[in-house]
Amino acid sequence: YYLIKPKLIDAGIKLGRDGFFDYLRTNDLLVKPKRSYTKTTNSKHWLKKHPNLLKDNQNQPFMPEQVLVADITYVKSGEGTHYLSLVTDAYSRHIMGYHLSEDMRACSVVKALKMVQSNRCYDHTAIHHSDRGLQYCSELYQEALQAYKIVPSMTDGYDCYQNALAERINGILKYEFLLYECNTFNELKVLIKESIHIYNERRPHLSLNMLTPNQVHRNIGYNSQRKSQILAVSDFS
Template sequence: EGVHYLSLVTDAYSRKIMGYELSDEMKATDVVKALDMAIESRQYQRSTIHHSDRGLQYCSKVYQEKLNKNDIKPSMTDGYDCYQNALAERINGILKQEFLLYDCKDLEELRHLDEESIFIYNEMRPHLSLGMSTPNQVHKKSQVRTHLAFN
């Protein structure tokens, strides 16, 4: 059915995918949906920085307004060097190389595969960089530490 785009919002500390949106276009409103999911799933309020490349969707008024409304500071690469957004590139590579391995017949099948892949990535796939813990295990531990630190 053509090209599709998967927008991801990831917690840099835990590597957990916090929000995502699959679409057949790369519109600013689509990436805002991934950001909305991440904002809704936040379980703690602390200073937050959103780092991205310089894609038009991230520079858009609607996206920047959403960041500002939620007190999230924007940060962008200073050029188009993939190493400046290495975490996002790494996660994209993991999803493509380990999970999204076959062509789906339609958008709904791809949507189901994406949801399943993100679940497995967050809940079951250990990361060497996380001491062989899963992103969700590390994310939960950081919430407990934050909660205890502010009690």
């Protein structure tokens, strides 16, 4: 509604947000929620788990690339089930790294982290927050974090609310963009690339004052404003 409102005004159409959604609902144009669920986390292993550095609102970011959240979600094509690894900047909601694979091996998942490193705009220390899945605890993934000077943080157990932002990004991609099943893995790969581009560059977020993730990620003025707001809330608390 935010994006098309100027066009409605130019066309002389008086239609508020609620009326707009009523119109979509009447014409069966709303995205229907999906309720299927597949667990992709295996946290029952002997590898080292790292403490939750974001617990109790610790280390809340006030500029981009201070906290990165990661998760793996399943996506399907006509060829079967595939796995999408995502790493998102917690401050700007910008998806900084992703990789689609046909397995959940650490060597596949770490490719999303490598993309993050190549896309970074800032050189300060970052926290990488994830669940306690086998891939994130693996030696390969932890060595990559260490090489990139990124500090690991993990949920206390299998609790999706402790990595809620990553889960939210998964949902936006799957239920707003990846609406139809592709025939092949390669078709799905192209669709995901296009969807993430649109998500980063064109989709405004209410939590970002209706700016896009890319605008916030690169806008220092906005970052300074948000830092002041967060510090003010901290002082009040």
